Amino acid sequence: MxxxxxxxxxxxxxxxxxxxxxxxxxxxxxxxxxxxxxxxxxxxxxxxxxxxxxxxxxxxxxxxxxxxxxxxxxxxxxxxxxxxxxxxxxxxxxxxxxxxxxxxxxxxxxxxxxxxxxxxxxxxxxxxxxxxxxxxxxxAADDSPHVEIGTVYPTDDIRGTLYVDPMLSKHFAILGSTGTGKSTSVALILHRISQLSPEGHIVMIDPHGEYSAAFKSCGEIFNADNLQLPYWLLNFEEHCEVLLTTDGAERQRDADILAKCLLAARTKGKAAESLGKVTVDSPIPYLLSDLNAILVNEMGKLDRAGDTLPFQRLKTKLDELKADPRYSFMFSGMLVSDMMGSFIAKMFRLPSNGRPISIVDVSGVPSEVTSVVVSVLSRMVFDYAIWSRTEAQRPILLVCEEAHRYVPKDENAAGQAVRKILERIAKEGRKYGVSLGLITQRPSDLAEGVLSQCGTIVSMRLNNDRDQACVRAAMPEGARGFLDAIPALRNRECIVCGEGVAIPIRVRFDDLEPEKRPASSDPSFADLWRQTGDEAGIIDRTIKRWRGHGR
Missing domain, CATH: 2.40.10.170 (Thrombin, subunit H)
Incomplete structure (x- = not known):
């Protein structure tokens, strides 16, 4: 030999x-x-x-x-x-x-x-x-649209490229343990795609408020202060997640009552008059006062006091939401006008005007309704794509950070509405021009099958054995030799395989300009614990913001 x-x-x-x-x-x-x-x-x-x-x-x-x-x-x-x-x-x-x-x-x-x-x-x-x-x-990249993201290992000058159309049309996932540079790498990829397609349409769910700083120059930032998500856009299942407080048989009884009263409130609205058929899911404006009045009216028809309990629960919850300032972004009386068109236009960047990305910062949204907010936005992306099929196509990319929160492996976890819609987008989105980008540090906690729907996988270092096994199962056979390198990857280095690359590659990401980086850098305990001064002022200002926000 x-x-x-x-x-x-x-x-x-x-x-x-x-x-x-x-x-x-x-x-x-x-x-x-x-x-x-x-x-x-x-x-x-x-x-x-x-x-x-x-x-x-x-x-x-x-x-x-x-x-x-x-x-x-x-x-x-x-x-x-x-x-x-x-x-x-x-x-x-x-x-x-x-x-x-x-x-x-x-x-x-x-x-x-x-x-x-x-x-x-x-x-x-x-x-x-x-x-x-x-x-x-x-x-060597061919002539099809592509973005350069870094340098191919072990060379110093060969560029690693992602082909945009195959990557987006068949969904993608970006995986990596905390501290591997995942957020910066996500920002880099989205910046490069935005530069290639300044009239694109990207909606990003940002659960920690990291990406606002990264995209303030080329995107629109939405948070609890300016989101203005009308309550009447919620479908029946989402209404149930917000308004129902019971479980088991009682929950089913409450849901039946809510369905009847909600349909009556939607039918009563002015917009319903011009439509032939109105369902409990129709995104038609209705007045919260109408829903309240219908609940009271139905309750008045009952003979026994015990029968009024479900109505009383719904009415109490409705009153709580209307009175709680944390929910004003959704349950404000100002949101009753038919603003569906303007909401879609600003949220989906139609037109983009050179700012193709919407960052939806849900860190300030009450945790009880975060999954509902993500569900509504995701469902509207999908429904808009379905109902606009006969129009000029405007494909939309939905990027979901911390995806394991919304599509968990546990089928009995709360927030089933968001799980259903994201699973449906993963399975059917490509038919309608909806692309899904899933970002997570715990791929093993994602619902089975969702990761396998992603045609391109960008994997940074994963320290957990279960996560590595999960990625191994989702990657194509030809990438198996690269998988062994996943635990040994350096920060801001990744393995890319699937539709978005010619062959599986190991890439060192480019450095991103400071003004384009997300606010996700880890604090230096050693440095910061040497600093002191103005602690009283820090506490006073913090408490003022804390109380003013109401969280």
């Missing part, structure tokens, strides 16, 4: 082993072919010799996660090294996954790389290292 030389390779293939003007020695040979995964034997001495090569790609040859190539006819096949183990003396046995192929040029280098393999090598075919010039040909 160790005596296998480049002359042997030349004899076997009838050509010289030349890549980018220099001869590269064969480092091994194929011993077993099995579909996407195959086995090769490599020469440990050759690999050690190449490890000091000036070309970083050649120096990486034979390592887990690196690429090697095999000649078949006039083509080069590119394979990714997945596992290594010791064989006979001086030999290393490796499992490899074939990623794609490209044509061989007159100088022996690679060109026109494409995913997939049309013809496999036979056992005994020589294995060669991949040079930086080969890497450049593999990762």
């Amino acid at each position: 160790s005596s296998y030389s480049e002359e042997d390779h030349a004899a076997a293939t009838g050509s010289k082993v030349v890549t980018s003007g220099r001869k590269l020695p064969a480092i091994g040979q194929v011993v077993e072919i099995a579909g996407s995964g195959s086995r090769v034997i490599m020469d440990a001495e050759r690999l050690n010799h190449l490890s000091t090569d000036a070309d970083p790609s050649v120096a990486m040859s034979g390592q887990v996660g690196s690429q090697v190539k095999v000649q078949v006819g006039g083509s080069w096949l590119i394979a990714n090294v997945r596992t290594l183990k010791s064989g006979d003396v001086g030999e290393i046995i490796a499992n490899v996954d074939f990623l794609g192929e490209g044509s061989q040029t007159a100088t022996g280098s690679l060109s026109g790389f494409r995913r997939g393999v049309t013809r496999y090598p036979i056992p005994g075919a020589p294995i060669l290292p991949v040079s930086t010039e080969d890497m450049r040909a593999i990762f």
Whole structure:
């Protein structure tokens, strides 16, 4: 094995082993072919010799996660090294996954790389290292719309690109443990997409108020102070989540009463007169005072005092919501006018006017209704896409940070309305021009099947074994060699695989300008605990904001 030389390779293939003007020695040979995964034997001495090569790609040859190539006819096949183990003396046995192929040029280098393999090598075919010039040909972006996000590992200058249309049309997920630079990387990707498509339509759910600072120059920021989400846009299920306080049989009884009274209130509104059919889900303005009056009227028809309890519960909850200033963004009397058109226009950026992204900061929204707010926004994105099918298409990207909160694995968790709509968007959104971007640090806590609906997965470092196993199950076979690197990734480094890239890649994200970064940097305890002064003023101002906000 160790005596296998480049002359042997030349004899076997009838050509010289030349890549980018220099001869590269064969480092091994194929011993077993099995579909996407195959086995090769490599020469440990050759690999050690190449490890000091000036070309970083050649120096990486034979390592887990690196690429090697095999000649078949006039083509080069590119394979990714997945596992290594010791064989006979001086030999290393490796499992490899074939990623794609490209044509061989007159100088022996690679060109026109494409995913997939049309013809496999036979056992005994020589294995060669991949040079930086080969890497450049593999990762060269074609003419389809794409954004550059960073540098391909282990090179210094080859750019990692995401193809926008395949990535968005088949959904994507960005995963990474806390502290890996996930928020900054999300901001980078959305900034690059916004620069490519300044008339785009992106809605981002921001549960921690991190992204407002990052997009103030190119987006619109909505929070509890200016969101103005009319209560009448809620469908019946969302009304139930906000207004019902009971469980079991009592909850079902309360829901039946609410359905009857809500339908009567919607039918009473002026907008209902012009519509032939009104349902309990129709987004038609109605007066809270009408709903209240109908509840009181229905309650008055009852003989026994015990029968009035469900009505009393609903009325009490309604009065609480109207009186609580925390809910004024949703249950204000000012929101009764038919502002559905203007709400959709500003929220979905129609038109964008060069500010294609809406950041919906729900950190100031009362926690009891956060999932309902996310549900309404998500459902409106989907419903708008369905009902505007006969119009000029305006695809919308919905990005959901902390996605495991809204699509949890636990099917009995609260907030079922938001879970249902996000699962439906994951399954059906692409038919209607709705793209879903899920961002989470706990992929193992996501509902099963949702991650597998994401055609592109961007995985940063994941420290938890369950999370790693979850990502492994969702990634395509050809990316298996990269998965072993996930626990060892540095901050702001990721593995990208799926529809949005030509082949699976490991990328070091670009640095983002300070003014475009989210407010998510971790505090330095060591530095901040050395500082003192104005503690009384800090406490006074904080309490004033705290009380004024009412949370």
